Amino acid sequence: MAIESPSPFGQAILRREDRKFITGSGNFVDDIRLPEMAYVAILRSPHGHAAIRSINVAEALALPSVLTVVTGADVKAAGIGAIPCGWTLPDMKVPVHSALATDKVRFQGDAVAAVVADSRAACEDALELIEVDYEVLPAVVDPETAVAGEAPLVHDEIADNISFRWTVSGGDVDAAFRDADRVIEQRLLNQRLIPNAIEPRAAIAQYDEATGDLTLWTSSQIPHLVRLLLALTINHPENHLRVISPDVGGAFGSKLYFYPEEAIVSFLAKRLPGTPVKWVPTRSEDYLTTTHGRDHVDRAAFAVMNDGTITGVRVTTVANLGAYLSTFAPGIPTILFGLMLSGNYKIANIHCEVIGALTNTVMVDAYRGAGRPEATYVVERMIDLVADELGMDPADVRRKNFIGPDEFPYTTPTGVTYDSGKYTDALDKALQTIGYREFRTEQEQARKSGRLLGIGMASYVEICGMAPSQVLGAVGGGAGGWESANVRVHPTGKVTVYSGACWHGQGHDTGFAQIVAGELGVPMEDIEIIHGDTEKVQFGIGTFGSRSSAVGGIAAYLSAQKVKEKARRIAAHLLEAPLEDVVYEDGKCFVQGSPGEAKTLADISLAAYLAHNYPSDLEPGLEETTFYDPSNFTWPFGTHVCSVEVDPDTGTVKILKYLAVDDCGRVINPMLKDGQVHGGIAQGIAQALYEHAVYNAEGALLTGSMVDYAIPGASELPMFQTDETVTPSPVNPLGIKGIGEAGTIGSTACVVNAVLDALKPRGIRHIDMPLSQERVWRALNGAQP
Amino acid sequence: MARAEWSSAMIPAAFDYIAASSVDEAIEMLQKHGDQAKLLAGGHSLLPLMKLRLAAPGVLVDLGKIxxxxxxxxxxxxxxxxxxxxxxxxxxxxxxxxxxxxxxxxxxxxxxxxxxxxxxxxxxxxxxxxxxxxxxxxxxxxxxxxxxxxxxxxxxxxxxxxxxxxxxxxxxxxxxxxxxxxYASGRTSSTYQKFRQRAADWAIVGVAVSLTLDNGSVRDAGVVLTNVGSTPVRATAVEEALRGGPSTREALGAAAERAADGLNPPGELKGSPEYKLHLARILTLRALETALSG
Structure with a gap:
């Protein structure tokens, strides 16, 4: 596709949506104040696991400021269904998840009762007056312990706390291990993380008894799917349900689900017609109740030959799912992890088994990268251990096993097909730019004086653009993989795009406008993008898995193409010229060779709506809709590399240089791309060195606030250097692959590899994340971690 | 520092607010309201406790307007x-x-x-x-x-x-x-070593040092540790080892080895007692060396 120079596509354009955000004019759920609005607060279980003997709400209900108090019994009596899981694996056991607990609470934060009062503070006072008689039960929080056979049962009906056992196999893995020169094994922990969107989840529901219309404002990535699941759960007609995601302050995957609170506020609004109800949790409540991420125990074994060739991979994973199954939870540690264990490498034999463990912790689901950071961590740590064992340079082991640029499309033994890639190019660029060889020399010198310098790298490939629908369905996903866009040209030539994608701060308003403006040849300011409201926008899937641009953006592009096509036909009529002679260029149609007599998009659009002088075989109006279902996923890749110094006295890790070479296909806006990469790297470094959500044995979240849960800030992070290679995806007409998660996927393993490289002279093979000061110090001193 | 009893509330219980215009008025309010009153002097410690409902004073007497x-x-x-x-x-x-x-x-x-x-x-x-x-x-x-x-x-x-x-x-x-x-007399050099995970965190361990040097010897030494006990802890063993001794690296090193003597620090997520004892020694050494070279 030829992109003309004036097209904004590919240009570093400032985010046009930022003006409202940085001037405080955004419209987040908590900014919405409706007349007669009341407030909701939810009583949460203080225990990890307990039976509810009785609940007494009488005192709370007696407060004059309290409108109503409901418990699990009320929810049950009203026929509210269980919170559904939207991903199904073979023989999977799905525990019942009541919006409000009835007989038992199963994690600290499980919802027990909900209060509606005329102020937020009054809600808290009322919560203190509710008496719950709990019988505290033994809890289990560790996934391996949970499935070992002796643990307390989270759900009596689910034996051994195992929701599923999922396996995937390709090639002859046993033979590969039998014939290998060496087998390298390591147990790797991928610790539990808290996603930490800047805006916690929040919801408002309003019910109009006269019309039967129920409106839910919710901070969500998937308003249409929420509407669908809400309709099914509370048994309300979908055509009388409107779900609005207004401005959403980040999500990182944590707002990609249908949550109990969305059902609770909807239920309360229907109980209190005319009184809209608002629920805005505190940060601590959000920590307890919004899904966490990762939490794997991975046992990996690599079969290798002495020349560095990897012939087999075997991984057994126990994945913590939490107390109930969140909407997409089963898909994350299986499809998005197990199918990604080939990494960037040609490995003929792969076997993976994943056990889904139920525990007394909050639900675990997708968190930025979702399965792929976990897989990349396993593969890239193991590659470094292979290099170590064979005495090879880790870069050489990677080069030796990379899938070659001419081997695409490449189908892995477990059955996914990578679209395109030049893995060696990205690696070489990364190492050359950071000065890998020079650093090795410097490192050798530094080691002589006892300094611990290290350099690490991680190459990654990720499965993006979730998509195609049939494949998603075949692997258990309960949603389509397509995305929708309607491009509507108004009579004056101004354009509105209705996108089924639903963003939450990434800059799509700018990026999508660049795509459509580039295609239609009109100024970006003439293009408005609407999203996130089920009453304005045709059904859409939503934003996750780095899919917005590669699927939603393509849908907008295709709709714009259809608009252009129709515009040409109208123009041909107006210009009294044969259609084949009429071209569309820079927002105008004209007969080839006669640009002087052009019809602008506004001329054409006005003609389309007046339809006075119009082709008889054409419908009036100028708008087109596309439901785009791609033929394959897209497969971004890259190599991250960083250098570190470890303080041998305290265990403190300092990142000296950080460089990311990412290939996300064609880039819509380099500035937006860099922004995504920067944030992703910060979160990946956070996992490598800082963050860890910790529950104690009773199921109390010890890292329940930002004091204890260590999110690094600018002071802790190095400067990020970004670079790129560009390998267009053949899957879609714009060659876009996606960049939302790459930073998180590449960085974690890269940093851990660098630290372990630094510690090599001290004989340390591996340390589990986070590589905090004390953990590194303990490893250096031979103490137990 | 997971000190709080579990609570997810961040909305304080109701309280009255009095902006005292003088110290005398503040004292009067404290007398009048007794147990119910708490002084507000910035609020970065008290308000979080109130939001968690771990503190619920009936009256806040704000000193901020004085x-x-x-x-x-x-x-x-x-x-x-x-x-x-x-x-x-x-x-x-x-x-x-x-x-x-x-x-x-x-x-x-x-x-x-x-x-x-x-x-x-x-x-x-x-x-x-x-x-x-x-x-x-x-x-x-x-x-x-x-x-x-x-x-x-x-x-x-x-x-x-x-x-x-x-x-x-x-x-x-x-x-x-x-x-x-x-004010210090003589040639005094002091420093604070604050060891933390993130710039804005509390110290996992902190060491404040003040050295008064006199012709190659240490005339006086003060060494106080942060977050290794229930109060600031004066490292008397280090101070005694330093006082009157030579201000050499070796002497400072030997003294710093005694920084953890008698300590029984509380553990927390970011630092076990064992790690804190180690940090007390290494940070004391670093603080003394910095003070010496300063």
């Missing part, structure tokens, strides 16, 4: 600091930087910019949190804390001021009005 408590004065042989002086004022004051550089250095390490703009030295000391920095600093500087109550004013030496976690020797009806920091 401009008379916000000053830094050269008082001849000591620096007089009004109790409502913010961390940022201490950090940026030329007078503090010149006369008591350790105090401005340490104040600049407290929390983040927002905390330093609101938090006050008097509030921090009265709160008596052993993880806070300024209690160790005033202890190593042998400062005096002036408190005024219904029976008048008294000067409490910092060394005896801190009793336990969140407990000082202040009477319930007393208000801290001033901190007096004596």
């Amino acid at each position: 401009e008379d408590l916000r000053y830094i004065r050269d008082a001849g042989d000591h620096l007089a600091i009004g109790s409502m002086t913010t961390h940022y004022m201490l950090e940026s004051s030329a007078l503090v930087q010149e006369r008591v550089p350790l105090l401005s250095h340490a104040a600049g390490m407290v929390g983040d910019m927002q905390v330093r703009n609101r938090g006050t030295i008097g509030g921090s000391l009265a709160h008596a949190d052993p993880a806070s920095d300024l209690p160790s600093i005033v202890t190593v500087l042998r400062a005096g804390i002036v408190a005024r109550g219904p029976r008048g004013e008294r000067l409490i030496p910092a060394d005896g001021f801190f009793q336990n976690t969140w407990t000082s020797t202040l009477y319930p009806e007393e208000v801290v009005t001033e901190i007096r920091v004596p």
Whole structure:
């Protein structure tokens, strides 16, 4: 596709949506104040696991400021269904998840009762007056312990706390291990993380008894799917349900689900017609109740030959799912992890088994990268251990096993097909730019004086653009993989795009406008993008898995193409010229060779709506809709590399240089791309060195606030250097692959590899994340971690 | 520091608010409301406790409007600091930087910019949190804390001021009005080593050191540790080992080895007792070396 120079596509354009955000004019759920609005607060279980003997709400209900108090019994009596899981694996056991607990609470934060009062503070006072008689039960929080056979049962009906056992196999893995020169094994922990969107989840529901219309404002990535699941759960007609995601302050995957609170506020609004109800949790409540991420125990074994060739991979994973199954939870540690264990490498034999463990912790689901950071961590740590064992340079082991640029499309033994890639190019660029060889020399010198310098790298490939629908369905996903866009040209030539994608701060308003403006040849300011409201926008899937641009953006592009096509036909009529002679260029149609007599998009659009002088075989109006279902996923890749110094006295890790070479296909806006990469790297470094959500044995979240849960800030992070290679995806007409998660996927393993490289002279093979000061110090001193 | 009992509330219980216009009025309010009253002197420690509903005072008596408590004065042989002086004022004051550089250095390490703009030295000391920095600093500087109550004013030496976690020797009806920091005599060099995971965190361990050197020997030494006990802890073994000895690296190293003597630090997520004992020694060594070279 030829992109003309004036097209904004590919240009570093400032985010046009930022003006409202940085001037405080955004419209987040908590900014919405409706007349007669009341407030909701939810009583949460203080225990990890307990039976509810009785609940007494009488005192709370007696407060004059309290409108109503409901418990699990009320929810049950009203026929509210269980919170559904939207991903199904073979023989999977799905525990019942009541919006409000009835007989038992199963994690600290499980919802027990909900209060509606005329102020937020009054809600808290009322919560203190509710008496719950709990019988505290033994809890289990560790996934391996949970499935070992002796643990307390989270759900009596689910034996051994195992929701599923999922396996995937390709090639002859046993033979590969039998014939290998060496087998390298390591147990790797991928610790539990808290996603930490800047805006916690929040919801408002309003019910109009006269019309039967129920409106839910919710901070969500998937308003249409929420509407669908809400309709099914509370048994309300979908055509009388409107779900609005207004401005959403980040999500990182944590707002990609249908949550109990969305059902609770909807239920309360229907109980209190005319009184809209608002629920805005505190940060601590959000920590307890919004899904966490990762939490794997991975046992990996690599079969290798002495020349560095990897012939087999075997991984057994126990994945913590939490107390109930969140909407997409089963898909994350299986499809998005197990199918990604080939990494960037040609490995003929792969076997993976994943056990889904139920525990007394909050639900675990997708968190930025979702399965792929976990897989990349396993593969890239193991590659470094292979290099170590064979005495090879880790870069050489990677080069030796990379899938070659001419081997695409490449189908892995477990059955996914990578679209395109030049893995060696990205690696070489990364190492050359950071000065890998020079650093090795410097490192050798530094080691002589006892300094611990290290350099690490991680190459990654990720499965993006979730998509195609049939494949998603075949692997258990309960949603389509397509995305929708309607491009509507108004009579004056101004354009509105209705996108089924639903963003939450990434800059799509700018990026999508660049795509459509580039295609239609009109100024970006003439293009408005609407999203996130089920009453304005045709059904859409939503934003996750780095899919917005590669699927939603393509849908907008295709709709714009259809608009252009129709515009040409109208123009041909107006210009009294044969259609084949009429071209569309820079927002105008004209007969080839006669640009002087052009019809602008506004001329054409006005003609389309007046339809006075119009082709008889054409419908009036100028708008087109596309439901785009791609033929394959897209497969971004890259190599991250960083250098570190470890303080041998305290265990403190300092990142000296950080460089990311990412290939996300064609880039819509380099500035937006860099922004995504920067944030992703910060979160990946956070996992490598800082963050860890910790529950104690009773199921109390010890890292329940930002004091204890260590999110690094600018002071802790190095400067990020970004670079790129560009390998267009053949899957879609714009060659876009996606960049939302790459930073998180590449960085974690890269940093851990660098630290372990630094510690090599001290004989340390591996340390589990986070590589905090004390953990590194303990490893250096031979103490137990 | 997972000290809080479990709570996810961040909405305080109802309370009355009184902005005192003078210290006398504040004392009067404390007398009138008794147990129900709490002084507000910045709020960065008290308000989080109230939001978690771990503290629920019926009356908050705000000292923030008493401009008379916000000053830094050269008082001849000591620096007089009004109790409502913010961390940022201490950090940026030329007078503090010149006369008591350790105090401005340490104040600049407290929390983040927002905390330093609101938090006050008097509030921090009265709160008596052993993880806070300024209690160790005033202890190593042998400062005096002036408190005024219904029976008048008294000067409490910092060394005896801190009793336990969140407990000082202040009477319930007393208000801290001033901190007096004596000027060092002779060639004194001081520093604060604050070891933390993130810039705005509390110290996992902190070490405040003040060395007075005299012709190749240590005339006097002060070493006080942060967050290794229920109060700031004076490392007397280190001080004794240093005092009167040579100011050589070897001597400092040998003395620093004694920094963990007798300590029984509480563990927390970011530092086990074992790690804190190690940090006490290594940070003391680093602080002494920095002081020596400074």
